[in-house]
Amino acid sequence: MQTRLVEYFLALERERHFARAAASCHVSQPSLSAGIASLEEQLGKRLVRRDRKFVGLTPEGEAILPWARQLVATADAMGQAAETAQGPLxxxxxxxxxxxxxxxxxxxxxxxxxxxxxxxxxxxxxxxxxxxxxxxxxxxxxxxxxxxxxxxxxxxxxxxxxERIILVSAVAGIPIPDPLEWADLAQLPLCLLHQGMQNRRILDSRLAERGLALQPRVTADSYIALLGLVQHGRLCSIIPDSHAALLKGLEWVRTCPLPDMEEGxxxxxxxxxxxxxxxxxxxxxxxxxxxxxxxxxxxx
CATH class of the missing domain: 3.40.190.10 (Periplasmic binding protein-like II)
Structure with a gap:
């Protein structure tokens, strides 16, 4: 079995479109279609459901998918090991x-x-x-x-x-209690990562341990978006302390550590x-x- 044929199959599963899969493999669409047909013939099973265009994988196609990925990854690793056995990575x-x-x-x-x-x-x-x-x-x-x-x-x-977390706000924005307590967070207008992000789930877990829950006004999937919202002054946010170094020299920003931080x-x-x-x-x-x-x- 040629690894290249398996690569065609994986590209089609990834792109869900024959032309895009062919382009990603740097071959023509007829070549890709013929390669997948050859793979199906070798296995004696239909792998792809077609109706003038890609519809999906058959149950047999779904079944071989993890093995196909492993085969291609192993072939790549073999080639790299041979190439770099006595040379630099x-x-x-x-x-x-x-x-x-x-x-x-x-x-x-x-x-x-x-x-x-x-x-x-x-x-x-x-x-x-x-x-x-x-x-x-x-x-x-x-x-x-x-x-x-x-x-x-x-x-x-x-x-x-x-990692530890800090509160970030605009210098000319909303007032921040001093000292800042955990209960204060629930009263602040916040913008936070959405709950699909693990950082947010960790934060929610820590607050739940204290009987608190946050209701952010805005959610996003990046810290750049959160800082852009904070800069306007109406909202504040909670970010990892590792990002503090990236904020140095920004006159508009103010950071505040959260109280009673346990191990990060x-x-x-x-x-x-x-x-x-x-x-x-x-x-x-x-x-x-x-x-x-x-x-x-x-x-x-």
């Missing part, structure tokens, strides 16, 4: 990161590129659940996510830092727990173990 390192951890990407990428100059790095902003799903589907080599709250399954991990939420690098472990995954873990982060990630 090369290729594309695909990293998915939760938005809360984006400030640490610079430190990790710099360390990876310094040690492995032949690498290219692709970074995607994803939710923690998307990171787990894409690692399992061999669409990511590594992720950066929370390690303790809803811990990732079937993953190897290295802790990078412990651990954030770290994860890779799929598989054997053998790919060279890219092993390289990320090795670099993460030795990574020295700036003071803002260490609470100093």
């Amino acid at each position: 090369k290729g594309e390192l695909r990293i998915g990161s939760i938005p809360a951890a984006m400030p640490v990407i610079g430190s990790l990428a710099e360390a990876m590129l310094s040690r492995y100059p032949g690498l290219n790095i692709s970074v995607r902003a994803l939710t923690s659940r998307q990171i787990e799903r894409d690692l399992a589907a061999f669409e990511l080599d590594a992720g950066i996510t929370y390690l303790d709250f809803e811990p990732p399954a079937h993953a190897l991990s290295v802790s990078l830092y412990s 939420s651990r954030v770290g690098v994860i890779v799929a727990d598989s054997a053998p472990l790919g060279r890219l995954a092993q390289a990320v873990l090795n670099v993460a173990r030795e990574l020295r982060l700036p003071p803002e990630f260490l609470g100093t």
